[in-house]
Each structure stands twice: as structure tokens, then as C-alpha cells.
Amino acid sequence: MRSLERAIDVLEVLEATRTPLRLSEVARRAGLHVATTQRILNALEARGRVEQDGSGYRTGVAMLFGAHAYLATNRLAATAPMILQQLAAATGLTASVFVRAGSSRAVIARVEGSDPLRYVLPIGERLPLHLGAGKVIAAYMDPEELDSVLGGIDEFTRADGTRVSLEDFRRELEEIRQRGWVASHDERVVGASSVGAPLINADGEFLAAIQVAGQTTNPAFTDPTPLGHEVRQAASALASRVG
Incomplete structure (x- = not known):
């Protein structure tokens, strides 16, 4: 062993x-x-x-074979593309599903919209939990486990230079749990915005985060509330399919 x-x-x-x-x-x-x-x-x-x-x-x-097997056999990864296609078509934005991988998150399904992002995010790319859709995952983690992942940091800096204290970050996670979605602007990449929501099954178990993302200049991000409702509906539809 x-x-x-x-x-x-x-x-x-x-x-x-x-x-x-x-x-x-x-x-x-x-x-x-x-x-x-x-x-x-x-x-x-x-x-x-x-x-x-x-x-x-x-x-x-040969590591690709394991990745392919995961995408083919994991029910969430195999089911997500159809829902993401509908979400991307409805919003014009790039739609993705992220799952937690230890202290990071990874995209397991992705469909480009009519307003594509200016950067490539490969399937399996590791991303942080304190930015963008990662905050959706962090919001539903056990508090002690989240403390371990954060590693005792007092604050962190987003891509646009905004400094966020740990206290403000925890407050935002509580807002995510209450509202059911989160909008992020210029956090991981300057010029990119997103709206994410949790994927929760019928047993109340958190499974993943679903997100739409695009250029910050896209008018849809001026008032992200309609996008928040759209992403939540997509999350509910996907949750009903994966059980």
C-alpha cells in the first residue's frame, strides 16, 4: 500500500x-x-x-485513457453536455460543470456559447476554490475542511487587484447559500465574468457547480439576476437526470 x-x-x-x-x-x-x-x-x-x-x-x-474512462463512466460528466448545450444556446455564454478535486476544482464538461471566452480552459484543468465558480463549491464544504484548504490565509487578491479578506470571503459564501447563485467579475481572469450555481441532488447532497461565463463587457452581466435564475434552472434539470 x-x-x-x-x-x-x-x-x-x-x-x-x-x-x-x-x-x-x-x-x-x-x-x-x-x-x-x-x-x-x-x-x-x-x-x-x-x-x-x-x-x-x-x-x-496513457494518463489520457484514465481521463477518458472517467468522462465516459461518470454519470454527471456523461449527462452534463446536453444540459450545457441548452444553457449555452439560451444565454450565448460558455457553460461548464466543475467538481471538487481536493483543494482545487476541475472542469469535467464544457460547451462554448456564441460569445466565446478569449482563453482556452481544457477539460481537467485545475482551478482555485476561492475564485469564480470555485466559490460555489467552497460554500457547500464542511467549515473545518474549508479551513484546511484555505491554509490559514488572511486574504487573497483577485485578478483585477481587489484584495479580499477571509472574513469578507466567508460572508460571500453565506450569501451564495442563501441566494443560490453567485456572480463574479474579473476575479480569475481580467475581462471575464461568470454566474455559478450549485448542483444539489434530491437528498440535499452537493455534487458540483454549474456556470456560464463570458466577456465582462457582455450586457448580460450588467444585471446578472436573470442569468442566476437560468443557471439554477439548468442545475435543477441536471440534478434530476443524475439523481
Whole structure:
């Protein structure tokens, strides 16, 4: 079991970086001895989970097979595109579904609208929980677990330079729970706005966050209330399909 945990630690190190890493750096970030790390990398490389060249180690093409299997077998990921297509058509905005992945969130389904964003957000991209649709996920987390994820920070800065205290952030999470949706402007990317809502099943269990996003200059974001209702309806429709 310990060997499996160490292999996962190594894979998580490689998944978290956008550039290849040298052996010594992989070992340092994984908290493992260099020799142990080398053995793990060799085994993973033999199975296509890791690749290497002159610049270092990176995740291998075989990791795509696991991602594809998740998208094909996960009921939420498989069902979401149809609802997102309807939402994107109704609003003209890019519609997405995000799920929590530890201290981050990941997009598992996405449909572009007629007013596309000016940046590409690949399926599986890790994003923070304190910005945009991430706040919807944070709002429904256990308070103690949220404290652990936040890591004791007192404040953070959004993309537009706005500084947000932890107290203000917690107040916003309470507003999300009460209102059922949240509008975000220029938080993660300057020039982009979004409206997100929770996906909650019939048992009251939080499953994911659903969002529409577009350019901040889009008139729909001037008064996001209608978008909030639209996204909530889409969330209810998707929840009824996944159970």
C-alpha cells in the first residue's frame, strides 16, 4: 500500500506542473528519496503513465485513457453536455460543470456559447476554490475542511487587484447559500465574468457547480439576476437526470 501511495504522490507532482521536472525536483516535491523516486518513475514510464526527454519527466499519454474512462463512466460528466448545450444556446455564454478535486476544482464538461471566452480552459484543468465558480463549491464544504484548504490565509487578491479578506470571503459564501447563485467579475481572469450555481441532488447532497461565463463587457452581466435564475434552472434539470 505504501508503494502505491508513493507512486500516486509522484504522479500528483507531475500533474501539478506545466513543465517537465528533473528527477531531483520530482523527489523533492514528492518528499521521497531520489533512488525511490527513480524506481517509481521507471515503473510508471514502462506503463506509459510517465514520459521523459532531455528536459525531464512529465505525465505520459496513457494518463489520457484514465481521463477518458472517467468522462465516459461518470454519470454527471456523461449527462452534463446536453444540459450545457441548452444553457449555452439560451444565454450565448460558455457553460461548464466543475467538481471538487481536493483543494482545487476541475472542469469535467464544457460547451462554448456564441460569445466565446478569449482563453482556452481544457477539460481537467485545475482551478482555485476561492475564485469564480470555485466559490460555489467552497460554500457547500464542511467549515473545518474549508479551513484546511484555505491554509490559514488572511486574504487573497483577485485578478483585477481587489484584495479580499477571509472574513469578507466567508460572508460571500453565506450569501451564495442563501441566494443560490453567485456572480463574479474579473476575479480569475481580467475581462471575464461568470454566474455559478450549485448542483444539489434530491437528498440535499452537493455534487458540483454549474456556470456560464463570458466577456465582462457582455450586457448580460450588467444585471446578472436573470442569468442566476437560468443557471439554477439548468442545475435543477441536471440534478434530476443524475439523481
